[in-house]
Amino acid sequence: SEMPQPAALATGQTTVKKDYGAVKKAIEDILDVEGYDDGSYGPLLVRLAWHASGTFDKADGTGGSNGATMRFEPECSWGSNAGLDKARSILEPIKAKFPWISYADLWTLSGVVAVEGMGGPTIPWRPGRVDKPSGVHCPAGGRLPDASKGAQHIREVFSRMGFNDQEMVALSGAHTLGRCHTDRSGYVNPWTNAPTTFSNLYFQDLLNKKWTPKKWDGPLQYEDNTKTLMMLPTDMELIKDKKFRKYVELYAKNEEQFFSDFASAFSRLLELGVQFPAATVAV
Ligand code: HEM
Structure with missing residues (x-):
């Protein structure tokens, strides 16, 4: 049978x-x-x-x-x-x-x-x-990670899942997509100007734009000089922390590498x- x-x-x-x-x-x-x-x-x-x-x-x-x-x-x-x-x-x-x-x-x-x-x-x-x-x-x-925290928290959360520094940065590249909503997280605005296209723009923007604390009643977040784009405190940690920053620089330069590492992670x-x-x- x-x-x-x-x-x-x-x-x-x-x-x-x-x-x-x-x-x-x-x-x-x-x-x-x-x-x-x-x-x-x-x-x-x-x-x-x-x-x-x-x-x-x-x-x-x-x-x-x-x-x-x-x-x-x-x-x-x-x-x-x-x-x-x-x-x-x-x-x-x-x-x-x-x-x-x-x-x-x-x-x-x-x-x-x-x-x-x-x-x-x-x-x-x-x-x-x-x-x-x-x-x-x-x-x-x-x-799940808390966007108001620092590099140590990011490492605690993602190493608990079994990821290393490079994978943490690769995964964070998903913030090239979408936006924050005040009624969901309390934060506002998209990270990039192309929030429905998967690309390495998030890494380029992190490095190439000037990010300053937004002046508002909401939680601490950063804005670019057009005040239309945003970064979370945890996003900023990826360029403040030297070990993370190395991979931000890699993925900003090499989109193919980002795609391949993101897919695996x-x-x-x-x-x-x-x-x-x-x-x-x-x-
Ligand atoms: C959105 C935090 C990692 C994918 C968000 C939002 C916050 C956040 C606060 C805004 C939610 C809203 O208001 O709608 C974080 C923190 C992370 C992290 C603190 C790590 C330190 C990730 C990872 C991925 C991811 C690893 C996927 C691989 C997304 C996407 C959105 C989003 C796609 C946009 C959602 C939408 O447009 O509705 N994240 N995230 N995030 N996150 Fe993350």
Whole structure:
């Protein structure tokens, strides 16, 4: 008799092929939207994939994208996750159309499709994440980075996940995308003038523009001389800290290197804590 195929799911009489290519296409189709921010949900989906994954602690294997625990309290209400309810809700129609995909796979895949759809590198991605049934599986709070802090905090948070200095800088290059929202984080404005195009512009701007503290009632952030672009205190640490700055200079000069290093680090971020069945093929 025939062996069951790992990529097929029996549902009553019929067998559904798990067509991840079709899911990718469905995500691509919802990226561009007039009237939302800068015309794309892409940056928001990249942030969803990152916050779903960035809770990982390599010391005990807890946290990470597996489980999609951000659906539940308390994780869905963490201040650091403000605004991501929007990201999760725009993916619901896709989950309804492809019910066999786990939320955890869908959220991480949407970050990958968003980076690729905004002109970034191809990110190796494979399925295999399994959703947890309730909020008792939420990781401990306070694991995502605090934008008001310094280099030591950045290193604590990202080395807890298992990343080195170069990978921390490469991952931070995602701030070339999107913007801050006062009603989500308290900060305001985009980092770059091209927030829906994946590029190394963030690194160039960090080095080439003059960043001064913004005079306002909000939290400390930095602005350029046009007062339209921003940097967080943690972004500024990447040029203040000599070891980080070396990689900012590298990526500002060499976009190809940035794309390649970002692809590896982002792919690994999305897989932290996930146990894949043997021989899972990338799609
Ligand atoms: C947005 C902080 C690292 C991707 C934001 C926002 C803050 C923030 C405060 C604004 C949220 C809002 O108001 O909507 C930080 C800190 C980091 C960090 C402190 C590390 C020290 C990362 C990493 C990635 C990432 C590693 C991805 C690889 C994004 C994206 C946005 C964003 C794409 C824009 C979201 C949008 O436009 O809605 N981040 N972040 N960030 N972050 Fe980060």
